Amino acid sequence: MAELVWDEGMSVGIDSLDNDHKQLIAILAQLMSAKNEKLGPEGIDEIFERLEGYCQSHFAREEALLAKINYQQFDAHKQSHQAFIKRIPQLKEQWFAKGTESEVVKDKVILFLQQWLIKHILEEDLDYVPAIHCFEEFSRYKKDKKSKHPLLRLFSVKLSQSLILSHRVLITTLIPVAATLLLCFFILKDNYQRYDNISKVLGLNSVIEQVNGITHSLQAERGLSTGYTSSNYRSFAEQLSKRRKNTDAKIQYFLGLLDKSANQEVKIGVNRYMVNFQKIVENLSRHRMHLDQKIVGFEDTYYVYTELIEQLLSVSDHLVHIEIGSSHANDISAINAVLRYKEFMGQIRAIGMKIDENHQDSIYDNVDVSLLVGKQLNILRIFESSANAGQKLICGSYCNAISQRQHLESSYLETMQFNDKDVRAARWFNVMSEKIDILNTVVEKLISEFDEQIYNESQQLKTEGYLIILAMLVFLLAAIFFALVLNYSIISPVRKLTFALNDMSEGQNNIHFESIDSKDEIGSMQLAFEKLRRKLLQGDVYKATVSQQQKEIKYRKSQQDHFQQLAITDALTGAVNRHHFNEVLDQEISNVNNYGNPLSIMLLDIDYFKQVNDTYGHGVGDEVLVLFYQTCVEAVRSSDVVARIGGEEFVIVMPNTTLDNAEKFAERLRQKIAKLEINVADKQISITVSIGVSQWKNDYFTNAETFVAHADKSLYQAKNSGRNKVVATQQ
Structure with missing residues (x-):
């Protein structure tokens, strides 16, 4: 059996521990010499006691050092020490056991002690040596204040202990990528919010368009119904019948459109102000029947139609309270203002069908008309404050308060020139209807222009959203590709170097790098590996020479053992x-x-x-x-x-x-x-x-x-x- 000899490659870099290891190797050498020289039981017992005592003192020094640096595997290391101390008396009993194979048992005891010591030095002790060096180096830097970034070094050590190199490289690469993607996410979220608002506006605009169509038809029906009652139910009958069918069709289409609305917020906003709409529609149907039966008069007719129109216009007015953005809310407010202005004009038309019976010199002598004109002026102020330049251009003179007041007065005076009551009613209805139809055209243009503007804006936002998503995907793919390339450029040579070192540890010294292209730290590591490989090859040549000599000695010994075996x-x-x-x-x-x-x-x-x-x-x-x-x-x-x-x-x-x-x-x-x-x-x-x-x-x-x-x-x-x-x- 070969004797274990101290080699500088066993050094852990700490003098006190190296001295302990040398002493333990010397004790094992004494035990082997005692076996060869057939030393008596007292001498063997003294060697085992010296081994046990020195191991205890060595383990105590190690444990104190590990406790000082707060070593993570301290408990496992301590348990390993205790297990070996308990094993020493068992080894001594095996040594002194009687039997025909006592020499073999002694060889096994020595071999076990040698293998344990090699494992203890080269595996267990070398595992914690880097932690000791790191602790001593950090303590020295902290004491001498030579380190400019001690906290940075400490955190880097902690990070190295927690994550492997490939993960650290990926994290270093992906953190800025994640930050950029997060920023893109917020941009995309803002884009989506704007697009959602535009979708709401599109839904609101369609509602306003339907409200305008229904109110315009109801306004015409109200005027015809008022004329119908004022002319003793002889005139406007045919026009009124057609208008009723048109109104009913628009109401049913509007209700069906609300049920199919994709935007729930718009649907909820409309339904909130239409709780009594169905009842009012039913009341309208009953009123029509009473009107046909000549049961109701002008006031009832005027009230029923005005209430229904007001209900519809309140829906349009309150839609601006939905979260759609201030600029779009102002545009919708301007459209609602013109709708209100047209409704007040329709009420004036209905009242005018009745006041011609009083032969007043001016239409403004009527209190109700004066109040409505005042409301029109107020609505036009609202329009001026909320409308944009395009809307004002479309509305033009039709939204001018002075010109509209003069036109109303002149229309009334022109109508009153006719002596026949039915002719005056028909003339007034036609003149005012022409004016209201023009306003309805203005409203339709405003709605159409606003709808086109919103549609273009929604398409632009959709395109921007797709571009943002595309940019994010391209950036993400590029970042992943760059991270993989960077990771491969670092991890691949490190892994090759690791595999080469592992193979070298198993005795394969013929592995070397064909070329060293990099001039960085990895290239330096590869050069150091090549130097180490050549040194080991030189050592292998020397060991081969010694090994050959040992083989010859072993062969002679085996021959001697063979002859001894033949002798027994x-x-x-x-x-x-x-x-x-x-x-x-x-x-x-x-x-x-x-x-x-x-x-x-x-x-x-x-x-x-x-x-x-x-x-x-x-x-x-x-x-x-x-x-x-x-x-x-x-x-x-x-x-x-x-x-x-x-x-x-x-x-x-x-x-x-x-x-x-x-x-x-x-x-x-x-x-x-x-x-x-x-x-x-x-x-x-x-x-x-x-x-x-x-x-x-x-x-x-x-x-x-x-x-x-x-x-x-x-x-x-x-x-x-x-x-x-x-x-x-x-x-």
Whole structure:
């Protein structure tokens, strides 16, 4: 067995620990020398005590150092120390154990201690050395104030302990990418919010368009109904019937459109102000029936239509409170203002159908008309404050308060020139309807222009959203590609270097880098690896020379061991020969006398073996002997010894075995041998054995010869009583 020698490659870089390791190697060398020199038990016991004591002091120094740096694996390291301390007394017991293979056991003890020390130094201790160096370096920097960024270094160490290099590279690359993507996300979210608002505006604009159509039809129906009542139900009948159908169709279309509306917020906003709309529509139907039956008059007719129109216009007015943005809300307010202005004009038309009966000089002499004109002026102010330049241009003179006031007065005076009441009513209705139709055209233009503006804006926002998403995807793919390239450029050479180092640790020194292209730290690491590889190759050449010399020595030693083995074993069967059997039996008898354990032996003789030799030849006889020995060896225990002491005579030494147990075992062995079948020239032959068993007694036997002679007598009895038997004789 080779002696463990200190090498500088075992150094952990800490003098106190290196000195401890050197001392432990020296103690193991002393133990090996004691084994070779056959040192007595007292000397061996002293070496084991020195080993145990020095290990305890060494472990104490290590644990104090690890506790100081707050080492993460401290508990596992401490448990490993305690387990080895408990193992030392067990190793000492194995060393002093009696037996035929005591030298082998001692070699195993020394080999275990050497392997443990190598593992302790090169694996366990070197695992925590970097942490110690880092701690000492940081402490020195902190003390001398030479480090400009101690916290940065500390955090980098923590990060290195938590994440592997590839993850750190990816994180370093992806953090700015994530920040950029987050910014793009907020931009996209803002774009989506604006697009959602535009979608709401589109929904609101369609609602306003429907409200305008219904209110315009209701305004015309209100004027016709008022004229119908004022002319004693003789005029406007045909026009009123057509207008009612048109109004009903628009109302039903509007209600159906609300049910199909995709924008829930618009739908909820409309329904909130249309709670009583269905009831008012039903009331309108009843009023029409009463009007046809000539039950109601002008006031009731005017009130019912005005209430329904007001309900519809309130829906349009309150839509601006939905979150759609101030600029769009102002545009919708301007459209609603013109709708209100047109409604007030429609009310003036309805009232004018009645006031011509009073022959007033001016339409403004009527209080209701004056109030409506005042409301118109207020609505026009609202329009001026909320409308944009395009809306004002579309509205033009039709939204001018002075010109509209003059036109209203002139229209009234022109109408009053006619003497016939029905003619005046028809003339007033037509003039005002023409004015209201023009305003309706203005409203439709405003709605159309606003709808086109909103649609274009929604398309622009949709395009912007797609462009943002596309830019995000392109940027993300480019960033991922760059991160992968960067990661590969760093991790790939590091992994190659790691694999090369691992292969080198397994003895493969022929691996080298074909080219070193990088001029950075990785290139320096590869150059350092190549230097290390060449140094190791030089060492391997030296080791090969030494190894060859050791092989020659080992071969000579093996030859010597072989000859020694031949001196104690039977050349044919491999069993212990008679000479070595005598030594073994003397040793076992000595153990019995010292410790009092039972000892038995069995003498075995193959029955009619001479006939086998004579019939089949000595070659077959040799095969029978070998098979017989192998059967015995397979049956006995590891502590038993099988020896060949004659031609076909064998003996088995059985320590710690009483006569009864030996007899039972002999019977099992006899039966097993009787079942053996040996194939010879297409024939099967069988053999039997006679066995004599004896147990050592101090007061009966004087030496090994008398012990064997007693067993031989038992064997003789087995032979004489018919063979293939076991005889165990009590002393």
